[in-house]
Amino acid sequence: MAREIDAYGARARLRRPLGIVGLTLLTLGVYGIVWYRRVNVELRDYGRAYRDDRLARSRPRRSVLAIIPGLLLVVPPIVSLIRFVGRVRRAQRYGRSELTSGWLVAVLALALVFLPAITGYVQSTLNELWRRYAAASSSPATDTVSEAELAAAPAPQPGAAVA
Numbered sequence: 001m002a003r004e005i006d007a008y009g010a011r012a013r014l015r016r017p018l019g020i021v022g023l024t025l026l027t028l029g030v031y032g033i034v035w036y037r038r039v040n041v042e043l044r045d046y047g048r049a050y051r052d053d054r055l056a057r058s059r060p061r062r063s064v065l066a067i068i069p070g071l072l073l074v075v076p077p078i079v080s081l082i083r084f085v086g087r088v089r090r091a092q093r094y095g096r097s098e099l100t101s102g103w104l105v106a107v108l109a110l111a112l113v114f115l116p117a118i119t120g121y122v123q124s125t126l127n128e129l130w131r132r133y134a135a136a137s138s139s140p141a142t143d144t145v146s147e148a149e150l151a152a153a154p155a156p157q158p159g160a161a162v163a
Contacts, residue, residue, distance in 0.1 A: 012045075014130050018120060024116040040058060041060045047091070052094070063080050067081075085122075099125075104121065
């Protein structure tokens with residue numbers, strides 16, 4: 001169901017967005033929490049590969065703890081989700097990928113019925129980013145990759161900071 005990608009040292013997974021939404025619904029949100037932690041780990045590792053202190057210093061366990069017990073306090077999950085979308089957008093800037101819409105995530109979060117859709121939406125935008133690295137690392141024997149696709153995968157730039 002998932003394919004692992006090497007993004008210049010950071011390990012990431014291409015996942016099926018509808019599969020994530022389905023598993024989140026089927027497990028009554030438990031898989032959504034597991035997915036949230038895994039993606040935060042991938043983003044932290046991606047920050048380390050690009051030498052971005054803000055991404056590299058993120059703490060996936062703390063993000064999950066803000067969601068689970070924080071639901072009783074309301075504010076910690078909101079702060080965690082805002083920071084999570086910020087980390088995703090920061091990683092997408094490095095990869096020169098289309099940015100996740102923070103407003104759409106906010107609307108989905110406010111309409112609690114659509115909460116599981118956030119996992120699918122964010123994963124689909126991350127898949128776009130991770131596919132750029134998959135194209136760069138695939139061999140011609142297994143996949144047909146054009147020279148344009150190989151050139152599209154960004155290389156880390158040491159010391160470069162993203163605003």
